[in-house]
Amino acid sequence: xxxxxxxxxxxxxxxxxxxxxxxxDIADGEFCVFVGPSxxxxxxxxxMIAGLEDITSGELRIGGRxxxxxxxxxxxxxxxxxxxxxxxHMTVRENVAFGLTIAGASKEEKAAKxxxxxxxxxxxxxxxxxxxxxxxxxxxxxxxGRAIVREPSVFLFDEPLSxxxxxxxxxxxxxxxxxxxxxxxxxIYVTHDQVEAxxxxxxxxxxxxxxxxxxxxxxxxxxxxxxxxxxxxxxxPSMNFLDVEVRxxxxxxxxxxxxALEPVEVRPKVGSYAPGTxxxxxxxxxxxxxxxxxxxxxxPNAGRLHGRVALTERLGAExxxxxxxxxxxxxxxxxxxxxxxxVGAEVTLAFRPEEAHLFPA
Numbered sequence: 001x002x003x004x005x006x007x008x009x010x011x012x013x014x015x016x017x018x019x020x021x022x023x024x025d026i027a028d029g030e031f032c033v034f035v036g037p038s039x040x041x042x043x044x045x046x047x048m049i050a051g052l053e054d055i056t057s058g059e060l061r062i063g064g065r066x067x068x069x070x071x072x073x074x075x076x077x078x079x080x081x082x083x084x085x086x087x088x089h090m091t092v093r094e095n096v097a098f099g100l101t102i103a104g105a106s107k108e109e110k111a112a113k114x115x116x117x118x119x120x121x122x123x124x125x126x127x128x129x130x131x132x133x134x135x136x137x138x139x140x141x142x143x144x145g146r147a148i149v150r151e152p153s154v155f156l157f158d159e160p161l162s163x164x165x166x167x168x169x170x171x172x173x174x175x176x177x178x179x180x181x182x183x184x185x186x187x188i189y190v191t192h193d194q195v196e197a198x199x200x201x202x203x204x205x206x207x208x209x210x211x212x213x214x215x216x217x218x219x220x221x222x223x224x225x226x227x228x229x230x231x232x233x234x235x236x237p238s239m240n241f242l243d244v245e246v247r248x249x250x251x252x253x254x255x256x257x258x259x260a261l262e263p264v265e266v267r268p269k270v271g272s273y274a275p276g277t278x279x280x281x282x283x284x285x286x287x288x289x290x291x292x293x294x295x296x297x298x299x300p301n302a303g304r305l306h307g308r309v310a311l312t313e314r315l316g317a318e319x320x321x322x323x324x325x326x327x328x329x330x331x332x333x334x335x336x337x338x339x340x341x342x343v344g345a346e347v348t349l350a351f352r353p354e355e356a357h358l359f360p361a
Contacts, residue, residue, distance in 0.1 A: 002153035002186040003028045009058035020210040033189045035197040036207035078147035079156040084139045093127040096145040117145040137168040157189040240331040242281045260325035264303035268358035278361035287355040288333035291348040302350040
């Protein structure tokens with residue numbers, strides 16, 4: 001079993017605390033993604049699990065045993081780095097087998113495990129090449145293959161795709177997802193790219209400044225963010241936020257408005273609100289639609305935002321429209337159609353109240 005448990009794990013460099021009491025549980029066979037902006041501590045946390053960084057305090061368990069003091073080679077983990085870390089003077093075959101060579105494996109065992117890793121990663125034809133003859137994506141496959149042959153209980157990936165171009169990133173993302181399905185191993189993956197997190201993860205851990213903001217499945221975080229940070233970080237384009245005033249409270253319903261937003265009644269999922277106070281209303285770009293003509297077909301209880309088009313980007317599958325509202329704030333609408341909205345044109349954007357999020361100011 002390769003379940004992982006972190007309890008009040010902390011990391012300090014002198015007086016500076018980097019990881020601030022993290023509690024996480026990762027089930028056996030789960031694909032968990034640590035996501036957050038640069039400098040939030042996600043790679044440091046991964047290196048602590050790998051044994052490459054000491055734990056200042058707290059407890060780390062892998063497979064039920066405390067591993068705080070164990071060296072990396074005794075933790076049953078294998079790590080794939082951002083920089084590939086493969087040897088330029090060795091062939092692909094020798095690179096993949098390197099860990100087995102150090103461990104004293106027999107020639108037959110090395111040959112069998114390298115062949116199996118090459119089959120899984122579809123790189124049998126690359127085994128006799130050297131790294132200089134490989135593309136970035138192929139080099140990353142070699143690094144993953146070197147991890148596979150060790151048969152670890154836990155795979156650790158530290159931003160493995162950040163050096164690849166957009167097309168290769170998508171291809172390798174699919175390959176890593178397939179690899180998880182084939183091996184069924186526990187995997188922890190670090191990225192700052194929330195698209196990678198959403199597409200790969202069974203569980204996402206959102207980090208900010210060394211603290212866990214929220215843990216949950218991709219759709220839990222998308223539909224039920226715990227705070228403004230998570231709401232703004234998960235989803236692309238990012239969620240729109242409007243500063244609003246609470247006009248009234250009736251049971252679990254709150255009426256809010258501002259200079260650009262007509263009064264709308266929402267049911268907040270987090271926080272408590274009182275009339276006359278400020279709040280932040282969040283609406284995802286995908287949930288904003290233009291009101292056409294007299295608004296026929298728009299739900300009568302819909303929220304309505306009034307502004308002028310500031311920018312239009314036609315991307316083929318969707319059109320991104322950025323509008324400046326009456327209160328000088330800006331919102332982005334992602335419209336699932338190829339449409340033209342001239343810069344400077346007046347626009348009213350509507351959203352369903354159940355698709356909006358309200359947060360304390």
